[in-house]
Amino acid sequence: MPETIASVTGKSISKPAGPYSPALIWNNMVFVSGLLATLPDGSRVTEDVREQSMVVLRNLKNILKSAGSGFDKVLSVCVYLSDIADPAAFNEVYEEFFEKSYPARTVAGVSLPGEFKVEVSALACREDL
Secondary structure: OOEEOOOOEOOOEOOOOOOOOOEEEEOOEEEEEEEOOEOOOOOEOOOOHHHHHHHHHHHHHHHHHHOOOOHHHEEEEEEEEOOOOOHHHHHHHHHHHOOOOOOEEEEEEOOOOOOOOEEEEEEEEOOOO
16 A cells, blocks of 8 residues: 655645645655645745746655655656746746756646646655666
């Protein structure tokens, strides 16, 4: 049975809005659900795509750390943008978090709820690559 990453919820990221886990650990792998720009108190960050990207990637960092992983162990990232013209703005923030080698990545234009402009999910391992 996968281990749920619940210890980080309420401390450094908000509780999920639906019936899902922010992340699961299966063997040595960390599966991170789609993350939106929400703060630990549940409030939404509605500023531009750069500010939302910063919050989303901080949430990802906190989940990975809680799971015994980190950005250097991320294998794949899926990025969902409400405006497909926003990849350059997203990339500016993304490069601050992924400094060494970049994981495989998919970017798609999608309809996101409310005023959200970016959503990110990831797959990581817990050992060095």
